Amino acid sequence: MRKIFSLLFAAGICPGAFAQIAGDVININEVSRIEKTLSADDMEGRAVFSAGIGKAAAFIADEFRKAGLQTPPKGDGYLQTFTVLKPKYLGGSATVNGKAFDEKNVVVITGEPDFSINEKSGYEIVRIGKGTQLFADAFGIVSSGKNKLVLVDTSFSKNFQRLTYFKRELLEAKSNTVFLLADEVPSTFEIRAKHEITKSTLSNVVGILPGKSKKDEFVIFSGHYDHLGIGKPLNGDSIYNGANDDAAGTTAVVMLAKYFKALNNNERTIIFAAFTAEETGGFGSRYFSMQFEPAKVKAMFNIEMIGTESKWGTNSAYITGYEKSDMGKILEKNLQGSVFKFFPDPYPDQQLFYRSDNATLARLGVPAHTISTSKMDSEKFYHTADDEFETLDMKNMTEIIKAIALSSTSIVAGTDTPSRVDTNALR
Template identity: 70%
Template sequence: MRLYPFLFLALLASCGPAVRTGNTTTGTTAGGSGTGMSSAEFSVAEVTRIEKVLSADDMQGRGVFTAGIEKAASFIASEFERIGLDKPASANGYLQTFDLIRPAFKSATATLDEKIIEQKDIIAITTTENLSVNEQSGYEVVTIPKGGEFFNEARKHVNAGKNRLVIVDPSHSANFPRLTNFKRQMMPSVTSTIFILGETVPSKFSISARHDISKASLSNVVGILPGTSRKDEYVIFSGHYDHLGIGKPLNGDSIFNGANDDAAGITAVIMLADYFKKIGANERTIIFAAFTAEESGGFGSRYFSQQFEPSKVMAMFNIEMIGTESKWGKNSAFITGYEKTDMGKIMEKNLAGSGFKFYPDPYPAQQLFYRSDNATLARLGVPAHTISTSKMDSEPYYHTADDEFETLDMENMAQIIKAIAISSRTIISGADTPSRVNTSELR
């Protein structure tokens, strides 16, 4: 789960699902009728195997643009191959590869109504090496006035998909330099956004900006389980497999293993893929996605979202940080953005009598709905939510080198993965379709 960038089937129904630890099992019973889960489906031994590989030191913290993240991608792809998932038609095997643009600023000049603007008051978010515009270039001129949420407004302009000149009120001058965070890494774009500190909207302007542009490739890992009668309706199970790489040593340890954040989520995705493949009764097509670059801006999920027509995505179960007990103890988790669709209520209905409980997000002030990969699809109207157990007000190992396998509860994690499977059953079967996100209400 990233920090704020600026502060950013008739299946499973009667489930007497048991979790296996070695040769012993512990079980609870889910209400409803239908086929029960095999005790082997969510074995603690298998959860442990996958989690240990993904959070091992030799993955080097799975930092983007490192050998470690490539090794992690290869492992996830091999698991999808073992399970027998289909490969996306436009991907390289299971790897959904895309480029990120990395602009390096060189210089900028601007004149607004014959007034020369200092270079420090000009920030161009662009993938064009030599950008030159004036009032005849077709740029929409907009403002960010005094007051309001500066970074939220700036993000909306950057993501609008339009060429814009944004005049920023000088009251935001203290935060203005932080807009450069937008251009550390960028998706390829044919549009540009130019921010200038100023008090009035100009009738004439001349602006130029020069950057050195480089490209680097990253890959999501995606597998598909085709549906039976509703092949063109999609349900997504996802998590992110990148983390923070190698950083400042803590007690001699410099590897940020990211065992909970988010090797735990990817372990769940792999386990769920294996389970649903064996069941083989999904009416809707299920897509299993391991996203890259969540920690550096959600670029993996942004690219992934461009590969689907949003109206065909019925639900997204994004899984993040489920390796520790929630604030309510074992067999419980929370759902971000619970109030934005009725998906949480559907999940609760399916969990009735199971011994599991999913709650609304108890940390609304932290805006977790916007801080994980669900946010990208939610902004397109998809009922996309993140499931987590992390105590975000007191998680001691969050974004530290101590986020290691030994800090996690494997048995509880296996139970949470099972609960996610149970909670999704009527959505996968097509019996339930969650309401859409009202995008006009999103910040």
Template identity: 65%
Template sequence: MKKFYVSVIILLTGIYVSAQKIDRIITVKKVSKIEKNLSDDDMEGRAVFTPGIDRAASYIAKEFKKAGLQAPPSSTGFFQEFTMVEAKQTNASGTIDGNNIESSNIIAFTSKETVQVTQDSGYENVKINAGDKLFNAAYGYIMSGKNYVVWVDTTHSKNFPSLLRLKRESFRSDRSVLFVLTDKDPVDYSFFIRHRIKEKNLKNVVGILPGKKDEYVIFSGHFDHLGIGKPDAKGDSIFNGANDDAAGITAVIMLAKYFKKVNNNERTLVFAAFTAEESGGFGSQYFSKQFEPDKVAAMFNIEMIGTESKWGANSAYITGYEKTDMGKILERNLEGSAFKFYPDPYPEQQLFYRSDNATLARYGVPAHTISTSKMDSEPYYHTPGDEFSTLDMKNMTAIIKAIALSSSTIISGEDTPSRVDTKQLR
């Protein structure tokens, strides 16, 4: 019995000491300073390929260095650089069973300057039939990573040109997908398509806090936003993205500072600020491919935590809560505190698949997004009104502390969340 009381006293003392330490490291004042800098007008809304996002990247890298993080081996400093390809189709020609086909009836998705395809090229033939959902089916083929010739039924003639809306920057690949509008079942065919290729350079910002184990726990958010756009009623044209997602990056920086000062992580911690989330999640896709999924124990993606959740202060939700037991681990580590994690209250919006956690989750990693955003009633979402003045900094600071404390047993290796069942992912 005496040993029991001693153990309890030691446990409570440890919790008290941790609480005291975290209250000194993660403060409203420090959180507010970082958030203000990231969402300042000087960052010009942090749109990709602008000086504003470069300034934001440099600021984050500086904070990672001040925190005492290490740069990844394959990076330039703290910058994880990669290239995207913009391909603009300039001309197309083709024949089906000896008959010429209109160039407007051919749309290719590729990162190659020229694509020449015949029935002997090894491309898989598939069809989008009348009654199929054109854009859903097309997107699936584009994202498949395979070579396809997709025959599109002529009942989709009206919407066929709108497939061009799906053309966006992409990673350089040797794969191509051709969409051809036809009412035939072709036997012999030949197509030639030319694109004007433009390469664009992007960069994530990544810092490492080495642990004793060759296993990783990732804390992440995205630092890009929408840039400068149409002025609102007040004449403001800068989409500052204070909540979306300067708030998440502020949390990542503060967590880096906290865990470095605590300095007792068994697992290696990775702190990542992703680019190009708003334009397709390209930053997190590239980042995720740099890891062996089996070595990633958990991912805490943090997005839009600057406002109160639907349950009020001291609460947040976890997307994909039911897909692993990670949420239960976090809740258990917060027992006795005022903070509460909840399952995602907006399942119809498929948030689990829409943020930067999605790529690693599809590999089976317990990768979840933590948020407070009221997706049915956030007045400043994707508007110039998403500014520092609209955020609840006291509550945001409490959320960052809750993430730090609730993740403790995962970081120590005491807990390992269950994996996502990839067979159940759509």
């Protein structure tokens, strides 16, 4: 206990103040109110482009307003709204080395209605080689913001057309990606594609708590508030409420905003973000990442599915990508002497580090990790209509939110700075 007292004093927090404020602000009644509202049937599963997700965004924004957070620059109040493009492919053609190239072996990711390039267009040529992770590599390339011609090894021929997944929705951008199922670098090529482009808007919900002495150093607490919407009925229920995934993480973000505002001693600026479209391509976090200089973001606590007990029981959680920075060690140090325990991700084969919004910031070098309690090898309600409020352990979820608050103490205070993620080591 002596260690935790020393830590809190060093951060300018009296241990009694932490316990009192954490207990007063992060209480089970308030946590339950927010969680129950976000996962209610009238939110319609919070699918992107639905009335339900708009209702959820308005609720989160109002909670940020009541907490006393500032609005982000260039935002519509607390809403960080951006344009998403939906391209409908109308047709195209391709020639490679002077010969017609099968249209089925070309996938063009663009927001341009009339797209045309050749070998003189200045596109960077990159490869996705045999034995690599096709979709993980493709995601990184499409998200790079650069014009690229991608040669996909022919060993991926069975899965090649699945790359059209990246065409379902696009961020409005000036970059394009062309995938060719080919092993050799072409000496000449000409690729044309026509699309009908429909524009829609999505919104993150963002609130800011300025730092006292290090205003230009940012700490992010995030979770995604979108889910799957309404699907096929199962036992008479067709609403995928997403109580754990990820109304739980969004609830934590709101509660942490209230907690840090009440504490009112953060040296670094804290950004609280509820992301949209995590379930459909990570567009919310991708747009968000473009609004800040990555070097100024000192840490990101992404919170995902904390509504059930972890494999270690109550008061415990895990950190994805634990080995990719020393942030996990800092969080563990901050929890010493408390009842809380954080562990490295016990499900490395599931690649959870790359499956949530933290990955977008991590690819920019930010020490960005997800904190979760979900038993991903046996989470029976994951992505089902049964992921409802009644299945959650609200007492433990409340304690996990307190644990996240405590674990972040020295980072928010500016006395600890996690090491950066080596982007060259990411897949």
